[in-house]
Amino acid sequence: MSLLMNIFQEIPLHNYLFLSAILFCIGVFGVLLRRNAIIIFMSIELMFNAVNLLLVAFSTYYSDSGGQVFVFFIMAVAAAEVSVGLAILVTIYRNLHSVDIDELKSLKW
Amino acid sequence: MNALIYTSALGIICLLAEIFNLRKLIIPIAIAGLLAILGTVALDWNADNSIREAALYNMLRADSFSLTFSGLLISLTVLLLMLSTDFYKTEQAKISDYIALILFILAGSLAMASFGNLAMLFLGIEVLSISLYIMAGANKHDKRSNEAGMKYFLMGSFASGLLLFGIALVYGETGSFDIVEIRDFIATHQPTSMLYVGVGLMLMALLFKTGAAPFHYWAPDVYEGAPMFHTAILMTVAKIGAFAAFYRLFSACFIPVMMPFGWVLSIVVALTITVGNLSALVQDSFKRMLALSGVSNAGYLMIAIVTLYGKTDNAVFYYSLAYGMALITAFTIAILVYRSSETESFSGFNGLAKRHPFIAASLTIAMLSLAGIPPFAGFFGKYYIFSEAVRNGRMWLVIIATINSIIGVYYYLKVVFAMYLKESDSNAAPLQIPVIYSVVIAITLTVILAVGLFPSTVLGWL
Numbered sequence: 084m085s086l087l088m089n090i091f092q093e094i095p096l097h098n099y100l101f102l103s104a105i106l107f108c109i110g111v112f113g114v115l116l117r118r119n120a121i122i123i124f125m126s127i128e129l130m131f132n133a134v135n136l137l138l139v140a141f142s143t144y145y146s147d148s149g150g151q152v153f154v155f156f157i158m159a160v161a162a163a164e165v166s167v168g169l170a171i172l173v174t175i176y177r178n179l180h181s182v183d184i185d186e187l188k189s190l191k192w
Numbered sequence: 193m194n195a196l197i198y199t200s201a202l203g204i205i206c207l208l209a210e211i212f213n214l215r216k217l218i219i220p221i222a223i224a225g226l227l228a229i230l231g232t233v234a235l236d237w238n239a240d241n242s243i244r245e246a247a248l249y250n251m252l253r254a255d256s257f258s259l260t261f262s263g264l265l266i267s268l269t270v271l272l273l274m275l276s277t278d279f280y281k282t283e284q285a286k287i288s289d290y291i292a293l294i295l296f297i298l299a300g301s302l303a304m305a306s307f308g309n310l311a312m313l314f315l316g317i318e319v320l321s322i323s324l325y326i327m328a329g330a331n332k333h334d335k336r337s338n339e340a341g342m343k344y345f346l347m348g349s350f351a352s353g354l355l356l357f358g359i360a361l362v363y364g365e366t367g368s369f370d371i372v373e374i375r376d377f378i379a380t381h382q383p384t385s386m387l388y389v390g391v392g393l394m395l396m397a398l399l400f401k402t403g404a405a406p407f408h409y410w411a412p413d414v415y416e417g418a419p420m421f422h423t424a425i426l427m428t429v430a431k432i433g434a435f436a437a438f439y440r441l442f443s444a445c446f447i448p449v450m451m452p453f454g455w456v457l458s459i460v461v462a463l464t465i466t467v468g469n470l471s472a473l474v475q476d477s478f479k480r481m482l483a484l485s486g487v488s489n490a491g492y493l494m495i496a497i498v499t500l501y502g503k504t505d506n507a508v509f510y511y512s513l514a515y516g517m518a519l520i521t522a523f524t525i526a527i528l529v530y531r532s533s534e535t536e537s538f539s540g541f542n543g544l545a546k547r548h549p550f551i552a553a554s555l556t557i558a559m560l561s562l563a564g565i566p567p568f569a570g571f572f573g574k575y576y577i578f579s580e581a582v583r584n585g586r587m588w589l590v591i592i593a594t595i596n597s598i599i600g601v602y603y604y605l606k607v608v609f610a611m612y613l614k615e616s617d618s619n620a621a622p623l624q625i626p627v628i629y630s631v632v633i634a635i636t637l638t639v640i641l642a643v644g645l646f647p648s649t650v651l652g653w654l
Binding site: 100103107110111114120123127130131133134137138141145147149150152153156157160163164167168170171172174175178179184187188189190 | 322325329332339341356357359361363369412
């Protein structure tokens with residue numbers, strides 16, 4: 084266990100930063116490019132989890148527990164948010180029989 | 193500074209009241225509770241500075257800005273709850289959910305107006321947004337409401353993701369979530385690119401939440417699709433709360449890095465005002481016109497962020513007060529008209545002046561106040577914000593804003609023309625005006641007139 088901890092601590096902070104930036108960008112492109120609402124939800128979760136990883140890395144770097152507590156807030160909020168989002172999606176599916184967001188175009192100029 | 197805790201507790205009490213079969217009492221309990229909370233805010237406001245500053249481990253900071261905005265948000269919610277007695281008459285089964293959600297929206301916006309830590313900013317924005325997603329999609333058999341909820345949800349959670357990544361980068365740079373510690377760190381250290389990216393991402397997220405260009409595309413769709421009363425909540429409590437968070441973040445925390453962001457923000461402001469105004473010009477729907485004028489109003493308020501170096505707190509509070517009161521008047525009347533004519537376009541208002549002269553006169557006053565015509569409150573709101581901007585050397589911005597507010601007069605007065613100059617349909621039914629609506633209109637009009645005639649009393653509060 085302590086060996087594993089040593090290995091983790093040898094990884095420089097920059098690597099965590101780059102990894103979470105890449106994950107975050109994958110999430111952003113998922114939201115912007117995909118048309119299926121479920122995939123968009125997954126991409127938003129990916130964005131949140133990239134942030135979680137980054138916060139934990141910084142929190143360990145500064146030996147400050149604040150960042151890890153923040154991660155718990157993010158997890159709780161993300162769960163609440165997705166449950167509301169899925170409920171909205173179910174009502175849409177009942178009315179439109181589709182989860183493609185391009186079908187949502189009744190509100191326009 | 194316990195208003196946040198009391199408000200959340202009141203929301204939970206409203207949910208519990210359903211179990212004990214007290215549905216009829218929910219709204220009176222909520223209004224009485226909020227008035228009591230308003231009293232505690234007033235007590236805090238009168239208290240000694242040293243006592244109120246150190247509350248709740250600096251998660252919330254009770255300075256005069258946060259206390260006056262809390263007072264404003266609570267008062268607006270009381271007015272909205274008074275309207276809700278009649279709006280939810282046909283939906284008694286869901287009333288405890290709706291009222292609890294309105295109280296949670298208020299709790300979120302209170303946290304946003306008084307945060308002292310970025311964790312509270314995030315939690316406030318999320319509590320507000322998650323409740324609003326439900327409110328926007330509340331009419332679940334209506335496709336337009338569904339669509340509004342979905343669009344708001346997707347845009348809102350995307351913006352939350354940006355905000356979080358920004359917070360994480362700022363934390364990585366400064367090692368703290370506390371706004372005062374962050375400000376001191378930035379002031380004493382050379383800023384790096386990581387900090388700039390972090391602040392930029394947070395800025396983008398807040399532009400999303402306030403509905404400012406170029407991130408405003410969700411706003412008109414969501415405001416149009418949501419049920420009328422919920423649009424009123426979105427445009428008053430939610431918008432003022434989001435703006436208070438925006439202003440507080442930049443005035444209390446990021447003021448040392450405002451120089452590079454000042455120019456970006458000025459361009460965003462000019463764009464927001466112009467785009468909002470020009471789109472509002474061509475609208476046929478009263479609701480959508482108000483939604484787009486809300487975009488341009490966010491722009492006028494953001495001028496205060498560009499010119500942060502002056503004493504702009506007063507001007508921002510005054511403008512928010514005038515804007516909130518005028519919008520509540522407008523929406524109260526719009527709900528009544530929509531109910532009798534079933535149309536959201538301007539034609540629903542045709543000939544209203546002959547049938548209901550007082551209602552028509554109230555709507556005219558609200559519109560003139562929003563357009564910024566003296567002696568109503570909206571004029572002085574614009575005047576104070578613009579004069580701070582001139583003092584800080586942003587003349588070109590003020591010129592653009594002034595031209596735009598002249599354009600604004602045209603579309604605000606469109607509804608006034610419809611009421612006074614056009615003939616109504618012969619079969620138009622007279623409006624059913626509940627007493628409580630008249631009370632709300634009387635209160636808001638009194639505030640608009642009083643604040644417009646004696647602006648210095650309000651300016652002295654901060």
